[in-house]
Amino acid sequence: MPYPKKLLNDYETVAVDLHPHWWYFSEPIAALVGSIVLGILTLVFTDGTGTARSALVWIVIALIVLSAIWVVLRYLRWMTTNVVITSDRLIFRSGVLAKHGIEIPLERVNTVHFNQTIFERMIGAGDLVIESGAEDGQQRFTDIRRPDRVQNQIHSQMEENEKRRFTVNSQPGADVATQLEKLEGMLERGTLTIEEFQAQKDKLFGT
Numbered sequence: 001m002p003y004p005k006k007l008l009n010d011y012e013t014v015a016v017d018l019h020p021h022w023w024y025f026s027e028p029i030a031a032l033v034g035s036i037v038l039g040i041l042t043l044v045f046t047d048g049t050g051t052a053r054s055a056l057v058w059i060v061i062a063l064i065v066l067s068a069i070w071v072v073l074r075y076l077r078w079m080t081t082n083v084v085i086t087s088d089r090l091i092f093r094s095g096v097l098a099k100h101g102i103e104i105p106l107e108r109v110n111t112v113h114f115n116q117t118i119f120e121r122m123i124g125a126g127d128l129v130i131e132s133g134a135e136d137g138q139q140r141f142t143d144i145r146r147p148d149r150v151q152n153q154i155h156s157q158m159e160e161n162e163k164r165r166f167t168v169n170s171q172p173g174a175d176v177a178t179q180l181e182k183l184e185g186m187l188e189r190g191t192l193t194i195e196e197f198q199a200q201k202d203k204l205f206g207t
Contacts, residue, residue: 009153012089020083021143032067087106087160089103091103102139106157109154109158111130112155114152122187125144
């Protein structure tokens, strides 16, 4: 289920919209497979039709049913969990009935880290850690697909967002020294190339 377009701001566009990696299903599927294997072993290695065997069979059936329900619930949660990068925000939204979410404006994102174990690198999963100027300071998002690519997308959208904000703020009447300082900061961070910096500087001074 994609992120609802009605929740986007005017002129806001979606760059990335992801559900969690399939590894998100590992625990309930492992429980279901384990329950089925236990059921097969129970039928093969227990003899007779005694009360003990019957009770064991019912226990195994209950485990299989509970594991299957866990898989279904995890699937519904997977379907309603979105990690979204837009032109303005980083959004995490989750919940089947009750919803909860986190929104971080791109201009408040300070650093973006990703973590992968060797196994996670093999299957293309990992965690993202976002450090921002928000109240909570740091947010961790788990079971992200290709977290290195998502990190690159966040940086790319941050750069585009900063360019747009500078263009809006560099209208006639704005403080030239402040705008020049912002331009130099963007050049140092690599947001602008030297050619783009010089073009914006010429526009700023009207040359």
